[in-house]
Amino acid sequence: GQSLEQPSEVTAVEGAIVQINCTYQTSGFYGLSWYQQHDGGAPTFLSYNGLDGLEETGRFSSFLSRSDSYGYLLLQELQMKDSASYFCAVRGGGGNNRKLIWGLGTSLAVNP
Amino acid sequence: DTGVSQDPRHKITKRGQNVTFRCDPISEHNRLYWYRQTLGQGPEFLTYFQNEAQLEKSRLLSDRFSAERPKGSFSTLEIQRTEQGDSAMYLCASSLVRGQQGWSQPQHFGDGTRLSIL
Numbered sequence: 001g002q003s004l005e006q007p008s009e010v011t012a013v014e015g016a017i018v019q020i021n022c023t024y025q026t027s028g029f030y031g032l033s034w035y036q037q038h039d040g041g042a043p044t045f046l047s048y049n050g051l052d053g054l055e056e057t058g059r060f061s062s063f064l065s066r067s068d069s070y071g072y073l074l075l076q077e078l079q080m081k082d083s084a085s086y087f088c089a090v091r092g093g094g095g096n097n098r099k100l101i102w103g104l105g106t107s108l109a110v111n112p
Numbered sequence: 113d114t115g116v117s118q119d120p121r122h123k124i125t126k127r128g129q130n131v132t133f134r135c136d137p138i139s140e141h142n143r144l145y146w147y148r149q150t151l152g153q154g155p156e157f158l159t160y161f162q163n164e165a166q167l168e169k170s171r172l173l174s175d176r177f178s179a180e181r182p183k184g185s186f187s188t189l190e191i192q193r194t195e196q197g198d199s200a201m202y203l204c205a206s207s208l209v210r211g212q213q214g215w216s217q218p219q220h221f222g223d224g225t226r227l228s229i230l
Binding site: 031033041042043044045048050087089099100101102103104105 | 116219
């Protein structure tokens with residue numbers, strides 16, 4: 001089967017750094033994406049890793065290790081507005097299987 | 113760029129009725145995706161289009177579900193003979209894909225249609 005695992009909840013304080021891990025098990029791998037979703041809102045794209053290493057976009061960074069089937073999202077200088085759910089999503093499968101497989105999401109609560 | 117828009121935002125209907133949702137993607141985007149999301153879960157892939165061609169359907173998409181994108185622009189998702197288990201948020205997303213870069217391109221989501229089956 002194909003699955004993604006990420007923590008269900010993370011709590012942190014303003015200004016802190018938090019890391020959200022994602023491990024995946026898929027038949028075939030074609031990249032790891034991260035999305036943010038506020039309550040009642042639409043998912044919004046944060047980052048994509050197709051190759052091993054770190055991608056940095058402002059306060060957010062994402063890392064991928066394909067040999068470990070593992071990635072993480074790093075959020076720095078946390079702000080209250082970062083309170084949201086964060087999803088990792090993998091394009092897995094082979095042949096014509098082009099679907100994105102999503103994790104269950106990590107609910108991040110940023111406290112003052 | 114007016115973003116992805118979905119209509120209606122909310123739909124309440126009785127079990128057994130048919131419902132149809134509409135999605136207008138970002139105008140120059142050639143790929144359009146439909147997802148379903150329930151509380152506490154990640155989006156669940158249903159189907160996607162490249163221009164007007166429906167290239168993949170999830171096994172989760174029963175015969176009661178049908179999607180179209182007749183002119184490669186807007187898309188509709190119809191659910192026939194709705195059941196309680198169809199209650200969910202139905203999300204549409206679009207992306208612009210060139211060549212082989214497909215799945216690295218961000219998907220832009222609409223605000224969704226929340227379906228409630230009584």
